[in-house]
Amino acid sequence: MEVRPLTPAALADTLAERVHALPLPEGGRLRVAVDGAPAADPGGLAEAAAALLRLLGRPVVRVSAADYLRPASLRLEYGHQDADAYFDGWLDTNALFREVFDPLEPGGSGLVLPALWDARADRAVRALPVPLPPGGVLLLDGPLLLGRWLPLDLTVHLRLSPAALERRTPEDERWTLPAFARYEAETLPTDAADLVVRADDPRRPALVVG
Template sequence: MRLEAITWERLTEALADRAVAGKAEDGSSWLRVGVDGAPAARGGELARRVGEALRLRGRSVLVVGAEGFVRPASLRYEYGREDPDTYYSGWFDTGALWREVFGPLEAGGSGRVLPDLWDPVTDRATRSPYVELPSDGVLLLHGPFLLGHWFPLDLSVHLRLSPAALRRRTPVSERWTLPAFGRYEDEVGPAEAADVVVRADDPRHPAWGGLR
């Protein structure tokens, strides 16, 4: 894939413009955007940037982080605290994401989305209230491994890090997760699956492959 340099500001504007012009593929009244990438790629920052740009364009936005939908510690740590296979396939509650985030945004859905479910620090339910996303609103979901679950994303962005950059930018205490991202590359191929690929090895100088 041929990539060209771009600034985060220009990327944000391009993604916001694409979202405003886009339509849900399944006839839903809401647009669902996913920002996929390892925590080291800082997908939450891009999601929040795009969200603000969309609000300036008059759209209602809800930014949701996958880290708010982790499973309880008893399940996450069933095979130890540093098991990369569990991190890849059992850490996040994808069923809850389907039920509480994507289900309400299907065609004919209620639009009532739960912004988070479980706090990984306190290991307790967050008890956050539901948020009603108005018709024509935009969901921005960010987190790792988003492209391997058939989520109904109308626009998907993958923040790509080379193995060296991923290792360099991941805290030492979290490097046990690195094999999970290698497995994700092998099994899902996120750079081929995403609508937009952004190389983020150098956080100051991103590059992208344009809008597909």
């Protein structure tokens, strides 16, 4: 196993090049996930890679898991700080399939809804579907994405050691730490992902090769 230190910019460039080189699936559009705890900032890497892919002429639609959470009445049924509910029940996977992945299947409309639910206001987002033409790339980012049978062509996992995860997670979010420990134990994201990045130092991520 080789660990290759990179700058954040070089990591984004590496991801964009890897995505750009992928063969198109039957539906004609690539589906990529950047998985990681909020402390690892998967959205930042997804946004940087999206900008580079657009420069390469690839249409990109970004979707954040934070915009596909279930309503508070379901999400917080067992309280505001239930780690098992955070692991199992916060993400609206059915809505992701219906609004994001199903339209990208062969014969689908190609219209992706970039956001569904505003978790802070606890109401639907007034977003319009966005067309993703053939050859385009869906970039999904967020925590706990692997192991959910999402139809993805490339997966990236930003790994934080337990110490780094605790250190970089804000005090009011540390109740989620048992969920990430469970994710490591049950989902084995470093084995499940196509690309693994050690992200303990945000200034010096390292790509795991081999």
